[in-house]
Amino acid sequence: MDFHNFDIGLLVALDALLSEKSVTRAGQRLHLSQPATSIILARLRRYFGNDLLVPVGRKMVLTPLAESLVQPVRDCLVQIQHTVASKAQFNPAISTRRFCLAVSDYVTAILISQALQEAAREAPLTTFELVRLDENIEHKLEKGQVDFIIRPAVHALATHPKEPLFDDTHTCVVWSKNPLVGKRLSRKQFLSLGHVAVHFGHAPAIFEDWFATRYGKIRKIEVVTQDFEPACRLVVGTNRIATIMSRMAQLCAAYLPLRLLPPPFAIPKVTHCLQWHRYQDQDPGTIWLRTLLKREATKLTPMRSHKAEHGRRRRARIFPKQ
DNA sequence: GAAACCGCCCATACGGTTGT
DNA sequence: ACAACCGTATGGGCGGTTTC
Numbered sequence A: 001m002d003f004h005n006f007d008i009g010l011l012v013a014l015d016a017l018l019s020e021k022s023v024t025r026a027g028q029r030l031h032l033s034q035p036a037t038s039i040i041l042a043r044l045r046r047y048f049g050n051d052l053l054v055p056v057g058r059k060m061v062l063t064p065l066a067e068s069l070v071q072p073v074r075d076c077l078v079q080i081q082h083t084v085a086s087k088a089q090f091n092p093a094i095s096t097r098r099f100c101l102a103v104s105d106y107v108t109a110i111l112i113s114q115a116l117q118e119a120a121r122e123a124p125l126t127t128f129e130l131v132r133l134d135e136n137i138e139h140k141l142e143k144g145q146v147d148f149i150i151r152p153a154v155h156a157l158a159t160h161p162k163e164p165l166f167d168d169t170h171t172c173v174v175w176s177k178n179p180l181v182g183k184r185l186s187r188k189q190f191l192s193l194g195h196v197a198v199h200f201g202h203a204p205a206i207f208e209d210w211f212a213t214r215y216g217k218i219r220k221i222e223v224v225t226q227d228f229e230p231a232c233r234l235v236v237g238t239n240r241i242a243t244i245m246s247r248m249a250q251l252c253a254a255y256l257p258l259r260l261l262p263p264p265f266a267i268p269k270v271t272h273c274l275q276w277h278r279y280q281d282q283d284p285g286t287i288w289l290r291t292l293l294k295r296e297a298t299k300l301t302p303m304r305s306h307k308a309e310h311g312r313r314r315r316a317r318i319f320p321k322q
Numbered sequence B: 001g002a003a004a005c006c007g008c009c010c011a012t013a014c015g016g017t018t019g020t
Numbered sequence C: 001a002c003a004a005c006c007g008t009a010t011g012g013g014c015g016g017t018t019t020c
Helices: A008-020 A023-030 A034-048 A064-087 A105-122 A137-142 A187-192 A206-215 A228-233 A246-253 A284-298 A306-318
Strands: A053-056 A059-062 A098-102 A127-131 A148-152 A162-168 A170-175 A194-200 A220-225 A241-245 A258-261 A270-276
Touching (some): A008 A023, A008 A034, A008 A064, A023 A034, A059 A064, A098 A137, A105 A127, A105 A148, A105 A246, A105 A284, A137 A148, A148 A284, A162 A284, A194 A228, A228 A241, A228 A246, A246 A258, A270 A284
Parallel strands (some): A098 A127
Antiparallel strands (some): A148 A270, A162 A270, A170 A258
């Protein structure tokens, strides 16, 4: 193939220039000086026979040709990045690779903490970065800045592969000394209490979304937090209630004065799935971590529905263990 | 309102460094 | 030795702010 002196360095610089729309900022991103970046821009202009970036007042704007290059150039770089990674051998025993996972505190608590213990045994030199499920997370996956996203399957992207990991139900959480709630929770009580809601940046947690769609804004949401664990802490010492994933509720109840109650609504089970970039589908390192996460997920105890749980407790009272 | 000033940004000239 | 690339210094354009 003849690229007429167009090398991958120019492609990386073009990507920086197109996304930053500034020679100075592109230079900072490329760890080059502004003049060096300006010369690269001049080379790109000669190559394409187009100004690419033109000054409008104090800003630089993209020409139509440059606009048309933004996504193809990005796709091309992501594909190169993943191709290079997939060609490299992955040996867990000696790999120093860094994996970036976008997860909630809930997934970290119930799955990732265990999975990383196993990873430390199999691949002691690998490192991990856990990032929040913020509004840019899909963009970060597209750009190759995040290797995996673990979140409810209903939020998964259709454009990238995914695999279900585990199911969970919802549980209502109140302070153990909450005087307004007994052993059971009625719909009337649920609606009369102040609520602690969980929102991940721009998006509400799956229960909040489900409830709002079904019943509208009929709850008193008194506190909004970004994670599940703080939601549990924020009901302690108050008459508030939080509705969160059951495994997280059980974990928190082990060290916080909480009472767990079945929700007075039939909330559907939530399937959490693992998602990765389509270009990483054959990457040996990604396959290793996918396999490990899937294996750890199967070790999670299956969640009983609350109806079954009630029945089990009743049977336990009737037929106590000897 | 106009001029002066300032800050930001880009392009160019020039010299140093590095690899072939 | 030469080419390629980089950084520093510098100049010019532009817009915003200040001063008169």
